[in-house]
Amino acid sequence: MSEQKAPLLQMRNIKKDFFGNQVLTDINLELEAGQVLGLVGENGAGKSTLMKILFGATDITATGGYGGDILLDGEKVSFSSPFDAIAAGIGMVHQEFSLIPGFEAEENIVLNREPKKKNLLSEIFGERLDTLDRKAMDETAVKAIEKMGVNIDRHMVISSMPVGHKQFTEIARELSKDQLRLLILDEPTAVLTEREAEALLDSIRGMSARGISVIFITHRLQEILSVCDTVAVMRDGVLVEKVPAKQTSVQEITHWMVGRNVDGGKKAAAVQQTVNDNAKTALKIEKLWVDMPGETVRNVSLEVKEGEILGIGGLAGQGKLGIPNGIMGLYEAGGRVEFEGQEIPLNSPRKCLDSSFAFVSEDRRGVGLLLDESLEWNVAFPAMQIQNKFLKSYLGGLIKWRDDDAIRSVTEKYIDELKIKCTGSKQNARELSGGNQQKICLAKAFALEPRVLFVSEPTRGIDVGAKALVLDALKKFNRENGVTVVMVSSELEELRSTCDRIAIVSGGRISGILPASSSVEDFGELMLNNVI
Amino acid sequence: MNTKKDKTASVDWGSILRQASVPIMFIIICAICIPISGLSANMLVNEIVTRMGRNSFLILSLLIPIMAGMGLNFGMTLGAMAAEIALILVSDWQIVGIPGMVLAVIVSIPISILLGIFCGKILNEAKGREMITSYIMSFFVNGIYQLVVLYLMGSIIPIKHTSIKLPRGYGIRNTVSLLGMRQKLDNLLAINIAGVKIPVLTFIIIGLLCLFIVWFRRTKLGQDMRAVGQDMEVARDAGINVERTRIISIVMSTVLAGIGMVIYLQNMGNIATYSAHSQIGMFCIAALLVGGASVDRASIGNVFLGVILFHTMFIVAPRAGAYITGDSMIGEYFRVFVSYAVITVALIMYETNKRRMRSAAGQQLAAAQEAEEASAKGGEQA
Numbered sequence: 001m002s003e004q005k006a007p008l009l010q011m012r013n014i015k016k017d018f019f020g021n022q023v024l025t026d027i028n029l030e031l032e033a034g035q036v037l038g039l040v041g042e043n044g045a046g047k048s049t050l051m052k053i054l055f056g057a058t059d060i061t062a063t064g065g066y067g068g069d070i071l072l073d074g075e076k077v078s079f080s081s082p083f084d085a086i087a088a089g090i091g092m093v094h095q096e097f098s099l100i101p102g103f104e105a106e107e108n109i110v111l112n113r114e115p116k117k118k119n120l121l122s123e124i125f126g127e128r129l130d131t132l133d134r135k136a137m138d139e140t141a142v143k144a145i146e147k148m149g150v151n152i153d154r155h156m157v158i159s160s161m162p163v164g165h166k167q168f169t170e171i172a173r174e175l176s177k178d179q180l181r182l183l184i185l186d187e188p189t190a191v192l193t194e195r196e197a198e199a200l201l202d203s204i205r206g207m208s209a210r211g212i213s214v215i216f217i218t219h220r221l222q223e224i225l226s227v228c229d230t231v232a233v234m235r236d237g238v239l240v241e242k243v244p245a246k247q248t249s250v251q252e253i254t255h256w257m258v259g260r261n262v263d264g265g266k267k268a269a270a271v272q273q274t275v276n277d278n279a280k281t282a283l284k285i286e287k288l289w290v291d292m293p294g295e296t297v298r299n300v301s302l303e304v305k306e307g308e309i310l311g312i313g314g315l316a317g318q319g320k321l322g323i324p325n326g327i328m329g330l331y332e333a334g335g336r337v338e339f340e341g342q343e344i345p346l347n348s349p350r351k352c353l354d355s356s357f358a359f360v361s362e363d364r365r366g367v368g369l370l371l372d373e374s375l376e377w378n379v380a381f382p383a384m385q386i387q388n389k390f391l392k393s394y395l396g397g398l399i400k401w402r403d404d405d406a407i408r409s410v411t412e413k414y415i416d417e418l419k420i421k422c423t424g425s426k427q428n429a430r431e432l433s434g435g436n437q438q439k440i441c442l443a444k445a446f447a448l449e450p451r452v453l454f455v456s457e458p459t460r461g462i463d464v465g466a467k468a469l470v471l472d473a474l475k476k477f478n479r480e481n482g483v484t485v486v487m488v489s490s491e492l493e494e495l496r497s498t499c500d501r502i503a504i505v506s507g508g509r510i511s512g513i514l515p516a517s518s519s520v521e522d523f524g525e526l527m528l529n530n531v532i
Numbered sequence: 533m534n535t536k537k538d539k540t541a542s543v544d545w546g547s548i549l550r551q552a553s554v555p556i557m558f559i560i561i562c563a564i565c566i567p568i569s570g571l572s573a574n575m576l577v578n579e580i581v582t583r584m585g586r587n588s589f590l591i592l593s594l595l596i597p598i599m600a601g602m603g604l605n606f607g608m609t610l611g612a613m614a615a616e617i618a619l620i621l622v623s624d625w626q627i628v629g630i631p632g633m634v635l636a637v638i639v640s641i642p643i644s645i646l647l648g649i650f651c652g653k654i655l656n657e658a659k660g661r662e663m664i665t666s667y668i669m670s671f672f673v674n675g676i677y678q679l680v681v682l683y684l685m686g687s688i689i690p691i692k693h694t695s696i697k698l699p700r701g702y703g704i705r706n707t708v709s710l711l712g713m714r715q716k717l718d719n720l721l722a723i724n725i726a727g728v729k730i731p732v733l734t735f736i737i738i739g740l741l742c743l744f745i746v747w748f749r750r751t752k753l754g755q756d757m758r759a760v761g762q763d764m765e766v767a768r769d770a771g772i773n774v775e776r777t778r779i780i781s782i783v784m785s786t787v788l789a790g791i792g793m794v795i796y797l798q799n800m801g802n803i804a805t806y807s808a809h810s811q812i813g814m815f816c817i818a819a820l821l822v823g824g825a826s827v828d829r830a831s832i833g834n835v836f837l838g839v840i841l842f843h844t845m846f847i848v849a850p851r852a853g854a855y856i857t858g859d860s861m862i863g864e865y866f867r868v869f870v871s872y873a874v875i876t877v878a879l880i881m882y883e884t885n886k887r888r889m890r891s892a893a894g895q896q897l898a899a900a901q902e903a904e905e906a907s908a909k910g911g912e913q914a
Contacts, residue, residue, distance in 0.1 A: 083771060098769050102762045111759065112770040116752055128753040289901055291894035299901045332894040 006074025008033045008213050009054075009182060015067035016049055016060070023049050024237045027068070033181070034211045036204060038228035038245065040221065042257055042315070042492075046237040047217055051184050054215075055092045056085040089181035091174035093188055095317075097166050101159040105152055105169045106141040109176050115140065144176035149206045150199045164196040171203070182213045189218055201227045219315055219528055221250045233257055251521075258492065258524040282306040282484045283452055288335035290319070290326025297322035297333075298508035304452075309478050309485040311499030311516070313492055315527055319508035320488050321362060324454035328352050328359040330367070339452065353386045358450035360441045362457035362488070364434075368441040371430040375422060378429050378440050379414060380407040383447045414443035418473055435466030442473060453477070456488045471498050492523055504529075550881065554874060555824045558841040562848065569851035574727045576847065583843040584836070585718060585734040586799040590792035591816045591835045592741050593785050597662075598830045599754070600781035601761025604817045604875075607651045607666035607782065611789025612809035613677045614643035618790070619797055620681070620708055620805070624691050628712025630720065633794055640790040647673065648786035652779030659764070663827070663879075670813060681805060704805050714801035734795060741788070742832050757781055761828070818842060818871035827882040845870065 007030045014027040024046045031037050041047050052059065053066045056079025060066060069076050072088055079085040082092070099108045107114075115136030122129035141154045152165045152172070161169070167188055174183055185204075189197040197220075204214050204227050216228060224231055225245050233241040233256040241256045283304040290297035297319040304310045314320040326333035329349040337344045345351045352359075361367040370378055383389040390407045391400045411425040418439040422432055429440055438458060445453055455474060459467040475498060478485045489495050495502050496516045503513040504526035511529040514522060549556075566576065590608070597605040618640035622632050651669055658665040685691050686702030696708055718731035748754045759767040760777045768774045793812070797803055820830060823838020849870075850863025 082769070098766045100759045100762045100766055103759065107755070112756070112767075112772050114752060114755060122751075128751070128756070130752050131747070131750050132752060132755055287901065287905075289894070289897045291890075291897055296897065298897065299904065332891060334894065334898045 006071070007031060008035075008073060010071040010074070011050075011054070011068065012071065013068035014050065014053060014070070016046075016053060018063055022237060024053075024066075027234075027239050029232060029239070029242070031182070031213050031215070033213055034208050035230065036208050036214045036216060036228045038224035038231045039215055039217045039234065040219070040224060040231065040253060040257060041234035042490075045234040045257075047234055048186065049237075050234070051092065051186060051215070051217070054085070055090060055184065056080060056082050058082075086177065087179070089177075089179040090184065091177060091180045091182070092184040093167070093170045093174060093186060095186050097170060099158045099166055099169060102157060104155050104157055105161070105165070105172070106137055106154040108158060108169055109141045109144055109154070109173045110137050111173065113177075140176050141172070144172040147175045147206075147210070148172050149203045150196075164192045167192060168196075168200075171200075175207070180212060182215070183207065184215045184217075186217045187219065188216075189220055189223060197223065221253050221528065224253070225250065254521060254524045254528070258520045279305040279307060282340060283486075284336075284338040285323075285327070286336040286338075288323070288326060288333060288337065290322040290331050290333040292319075292322040292325050292331040295319050295322035295325070296508045297326055297505075300335075300505075300508075300510055302503060302510060302513075304484055304486060306484055307478070307482050308500040309475070309487060309498060311495035311502035312486065312488040312505060313490065313495050313502055313523065313527070314505035314511075316490060318506050318527075320490070320505040321456060322508070323505070324359060324456050324486060324488055325361075328357065328454060330359075330361075350386075353382070353448070356448070356451040357454065358382075358445040358448045358452070359454040360445050360456060360458060362460060364437055364441050368444075369429045369437060372428055374426045374428060375415070375420075375432075375440060376404075376407050376411045376425045379411045379443045379447050382444055383449075387448065389447075410447060411443070414439075414446065418443060419469060435462035435470070438462055438466070438470055439473070442470065446477060449481070450483060452484045452486065454486045454488070457490065458487065459489065459491065459494060467494070474498065492520065496520075496523075550885075551826070552824060553881075554822055554877060555837060555841060558822050558845060562841060562844045565845065565848040565852040568855055569848040570855065571848060571851060576844070578728050579847045580840060580843055581728055581730055582718075582799070583846070584839050585731040585738070586796050587816065587819065587839055587843070588738045588835060589741060589795050590789060590812065591820050591839060592738070592745065592832070593788035593792050594816060594820055595745055595830055595832070595835070596748075596757070596781050596788070597785045598825070598828065599749070599761055600757040600778055601764070601828065602655060602778060602781060603663040603827045604820070605666055605782065605785050606663060606813050606817065607655075607669050608785060608789035608816065609670035609809050609813040610647040610651055610673050611640075611644045611786040611791075612793040612812050613673060614647060614786070615640045615790040615793035615797070616803055616805070616808060617643060617677070617680065619710065619713075619794065619803060620685070620691075620696065620704060621689075623708060623710060623712065624693050624696055626693070626712070629716045632713050633717060633798055636794050637791050640794065641787055644787040644790040645783055648783030649779060651786065652782035655782060656775050656778055667813075674810070677809075678806065706805055708803040708805055710797060710801050710803060713798045715799055717795065717798050734799075737795070745832060753777070753780065814871055814875070815842075818874045821874050821878040826878060826885075842871075 009029070009031040011027055011029040014024055015022075016024040027050060029037070039047050039050075049060075054070060058081060061080055071077070077088060079088070100111065103111070115133040116127070116130035117133045119129070119131055122131075138154075145152060145154060148168065148171055150168050152168050156165070158166060158169065171185070171188065174180060189200060192200060201223060204216065207214055216224065218224060225248070228245045231241070231243055231245050231248060231253060232239055233253060235257060281303045285300060285302040288297060288300045294317055300323060312320045312323055322331065325331050326346070327337055327344075329347050329352055333346045335346070337346060339355055339357070342355065344355050344357070365371060370381065373381075380390050384391060384402070388400070390403045390410070392403045393400050408425055414420070415422065415425060420432070420436050420439045420443070422436065429437060432440065442455075442458070458470050458474065462470070471494065474485060474487065477483055487495065487499060499516050501513055502516055502523065504511050504523060506527055506529050512526040514526070593608055593611065594605055597603065615636065618636040621639060622636040627635050651666065654669060655662045655665055680689070682703045685704050686697050691697050691704070696704055698705055718734050721733040722729055722731050724730070749758070756767070756772050756777050759770070759772060760774050764774050793809070796812070797808065819838040819842035820834060821838070822842040823834035823836070825831070825834040825838070846867050849866050850860050853863030853866055854860040
């Protein structure tokens with residue numbers, strides 16, 4: 001029947017840039033009614049941006065819209081908000097739950113689309129005073145749950161549900177919309193147990209049989225192969241491959257996902273290996289758990305050798321950010337951390353800093369910088385606060401004055417060394433570009449002269465030139481001062497070119513530690529191991 | 533393993549006890565004070581019934597903003613002020629009895645709605661800080677109220693009767709007598725059971741409001757309010773107009789507080805023009821909290837339990853204090869002190885509960901890890 005008809009969804013030459021930073025380039029996709037499309041790619045490959053464009057997300061329109069056309073049934077559409085997309089029959093299940101915690105599943109399924117009954121007061125005061133038709137609500141919910149094919153208790157309150165059932169409630173909500181023709185599932189199996197994931201795959205097959213098209217985003221490649229008609233692989237904002245699922249394999253897809261300039265990576269890695277295997281252990285982490293929302297860490301044990309750069313990699317949301325944040329006391333953590341045989345108390349940032357740890361946070365505008373203070377202050381403040389540096393003492397330490405000269409000279413030294421583009425050491429941190437702000441964060445940590453430096457996503461959101469500079473500065477700091485560095489990054493290439501060893505975190509646990517010279521495929525495999 | 537189970541069980545008991553701690557404390561205070569005060573049972577019951585009729589409607593007006601997640605509405609004072617303005621006007625027009633009350637309610641409603649919209653809009657700018665904002669708002673609007681009552685009434689707003697007006701020709705006297713309305717509502721259909729006067733009609737009206745609140749929870753608007761109260765972002769994503777819903781909840785609360793204030797003042801029989809409203813919000817909120825409500829949860833049952841316990845203490849504490857120390861001021865001091873203390877305790881408990889919930893997630897992680905290790909060990913041995 002679909003031979004003559006235009007396909008349900010066509011995306012033509014979709015382009016998107018965020019302030020000149022190209023994130024999507026000429027994406028072309030087609031989807032027939034009832035087809036299941038698997039969309040895979042590393043973090044930052046552009047999957048979510050593409051789906052946001054399709055779903056009319058407001059942060060797309062707010063950042064200048066997108067290029068190219070989206071066609072539904074051969075007709076061009078342009079959604080200014082998700083509500084338009086929903087009206088056109090597109091549904092999306094997000095990674096974060098969008099559920100009211102104190103409501104029953106049923107109430108959430110029909111949220112703001114409740115069947116209503118008229119009454120006297122609503123005739124006078126308008127339809128918002130209509131009473132809810134509980135019986136009709138029940139029917140709608142039962143029908144949607146039936147359609148989904150996975151049984152959940154529709155009267156259970158969301159907050160007491162296991163996480164998988166919350167996911168199913170969301171899916172049931174989308175299915176309860178009569179106009180639904182295309183369902184986008186953004187990593188729905190991430191929170192499901194194996195059996196629940198199986199049930200979901202069956203449910204997807206059911207939807208497809210009913211003529212509902214599904215775009216299925218997941219990191220579990222086996223699922224893609226078992227349920228999808230077509231697999232589309234994205235990398236760096238480009239659609240690199242689009243093949244029928246029957247004609248490919250997990251190895252092939254992994255290769256497409258991560259396989260970029262494999263040679264370059266090897267060359268960079270070959271320079272490494274400056275720390276010999278007999279170096280003593282500087283930092284010992286045992287049974288660490290961290291309750292960082294979205295980055296939960298479970299039972300991590302790690303040893304960091306003196307003077308090495310240890311990389312921590314993995315997919316977003318798997319817990320790699322939780323490790324430094326937990327050790328430095330920014331999120332509640334438990335377990336045992338030892339530095340040179342001394343136990344470092346957890347949940348106390350001050351104690352960590354006192355034992356000469358330093359942390360460059362991934363949240364540089366929130367945690368990293370005093371945005372409305374001068375660069376001098378930003379660089380010197382922690383050192384002044386924690387180590388009494390840059391202070392002149394009078395009256396035997398009774399009165400301490402800031403040593404402004406020392407502060408200026410150290411700031412200027414780092415501005416020079418890190419090539420920070422600014423009008424001078426008195427400029428406010430807010431006025432700098434992202435890359436230069438990141439360099440200030442590093443300078444701040446360097447000024448503390450730490451023994452162990454944690455760096456979290458040091459190159460996130462900065463351009464290529466600045467990236468190289470930041471990484472070089474880190475390496476230089478490590479080499480020249482013998483500082484142990486733990487670097488967390490979602491960019492594998494960056495880790496491979498900077499670190500000695502790389503630990504891959506997956507599902508909140510360490511799934512393996514490999515020397516940086518190992519092949520990209522090996523890392524890719526570890527990343528996708530026990531993904532949650 | 534066993535010890536941990538015991539711990540979780542005791543934590544459950546602990547949380548129940550914590551939630552009921554305020555009512556339990558008040559039951560104890562009342563149980564101690566009642567015999568000391570030397571009041572007869574008949575007199576005590578009479579007083580409590582009177583105060584239930586006087587205050588319940590006002591306290592019920594607090595329930596809707598709590599449902600919408602806006603916390604304790606200190607801004608209910610705004611409705612009280614609207615009611616006072618309406619009552620001053622109606623008594624100047626010399627309309628007495630039930631018709632006067634009805635007219636006062638009718639006059640108060642548009643003023644309440646305007647003030648409610650104003651308050652709601654400001655609270656929308658201060659999401660998450662509704663309570664402190666509405667508290668300060670009540671002081672601000674009190675200033676406007678004084679401007680109206682002290683300078684505009686008699687000069688711009690016509691006031692005829694000299695018994696209401698200040699001798700200088702404009703402004704309202706410190707007390708306005710409501711003799712023509714005094715307990716007219718309470719006495720209509722009143723019955724007397726064993727020497728206890730029961731204001732049946734007042735209770736019927738309170739009962740109707742309770743029914744309305746129960747019914748309202750089942751309406752679309754009520755459902756939207758509960759959704760907004762629990763998660764504004766999710767509600768917004770579902771297409772609910774969050775801002776408007778929140779404003780409506782404050783408007784409803786203000787209007788109901790206005791009606792409640794008319795009932796309150798008809799029972800008192802006079803208006804203390806410049807102070808009647810000043811502590812009404814405080815006492816109503818304290819009573820609700822004494823009934824076991826919290827910042828994010830309150831029921832009709834909390835209202836009635838709270839009225840009974842809080843006002844029992846109000847009645848017996850001064851007398852008990854006078855009996856023990858020979859000074860009746862000590863009891864007066866005690867009840868004001870206790871109202872502030874109750875509100876403070878409730879706010880602290882709300883925050884600690886939130887923190888407890890957060891660290892509970894961490895404890896769960898640690899426990900899961902331990903369990904995993906234990907099972908791994910078991911596996912090895914096998």
